[in-house]
Amino acid sequence: GIQVEQSPPDLILQEGANSTLRCNFSDSVNNLQWFHQNPWGQLINLFYIPSGTKQNGRLSATTVATERYSLLYISSSQTTDSGVYFCAVEQVRGSTLGRLYFGRGTQLTVWP
Amino acid sequence: SAVISQKPSRDICQRGTSLTIQCQVDSQVTMMFWYRQQPGQSLTLIATANQGSEATYESGFVIDKFPISRPNLTFSTLTVSNMSPEDSSIYLCSVSRGDTEAFFGQGTRLTVV
Numbered sequence: 001g002i003q004v005e006q007s008p009p010d011l012i013l014q015e016g017a018n019s020t021l022r023c024n025f026s027d028s029v030n031n032l033q034w035f036h037q038n039p040w041g042q043l044i045n046l047f048y049i050p051s052g053t054k055q056n057g058r059l060s061a062t063t064v065a066t067e068r069y070s071l072l073y074i075s076s077s078q079t080t081d082s083g084v085y086f087c088a089v090e091q092v093r094g095s096t097l098g099r100l101y102f103g104r105g106t107q108l109t110v111w112p
Numbered sequence: 113s114a115v116i117s118q119k120p121s122r123d124i125c126q127r128g129t130s131l132t133i134q135c136q137v138d139s140q141v142t143m144m145f146w147y148r149q150q151p152g153q154s155l156t157l158i159a160t161a162n163q164g165s166e167a168t169y170e171s172g173f174v175i176d177k178f179p180i181s182r183p184n185l186t187f188s189t190l191t192v193s194n195m196s197p198e199d200s201s202i203y204l205c206s207v208s209r210g211d212t213e214a215f216f217g218q219g220t221r222l223t224v225v
Contacts, residue, residue, distance in 0.1 A: 031213070042219050043216040088155075
């Protein structure tokens with residue numbers, strides 16, 4: 001299956017700082033999503049972004065499909081942004097439609 | 113979008129017993145997916161649940177250990193059988209229509225003692 005690599009694995013920030021999380025993938029994708037996993041284990045959909053740029057409040061994401069990477073930007077971070085951020089992709093070929101491959105995640109800790 | 117209700121949200125079980133996790137979707141979907149997340153790890157697909165046919169299991173997962181039912185287009189169950197402490201994980205169900213956004217249930221945090 002497709003390989004999904006996220007960096008950095010861990011990120012520690014002071015409240016108010018900005019950060020960029022990266023997701024690289026090894027093959028063409030139909031779908032790319034960013035999730036935030038809360039302390040209870042629930043996956044919160046942040047962005048569905050197979051290509052282009054989207055913004056939602058303090059968060060924005062950019063996917064450059066031709067170069068096989070995506071970036072998640074968090075501006076003016078808050079303590080509530082803490083948690084694990086996952087990138088997940090759906091492979092174009094050789095895989096079940098709708099099946100996602102996940103990266104290992106970025107553990108973000110924001111200190112007050 | 114899709115709203116998925118997953119139950120139970122958490123459970124503590126004795127080794128050797130079984131637990132059945134339920135997922136109810138608010139609309140009809142062809143594909144439902146079951147993932148496992150072991151402590152500190154990423155999500156791994158267990159199986160794809162198709163309505164009207166047997167589930168398709170990923171390498172390393174077998175039907176005897178993780179039987180799945182899919183009686184209709186809005187409901188599925190995953191059973192974790194003959195549990196051991198190594199089965200302690202978060203289990204999540206997901207739906208996707210393919211080529212569109214995937215949605216997840218709230219997850220079931222299972223601890224086996």
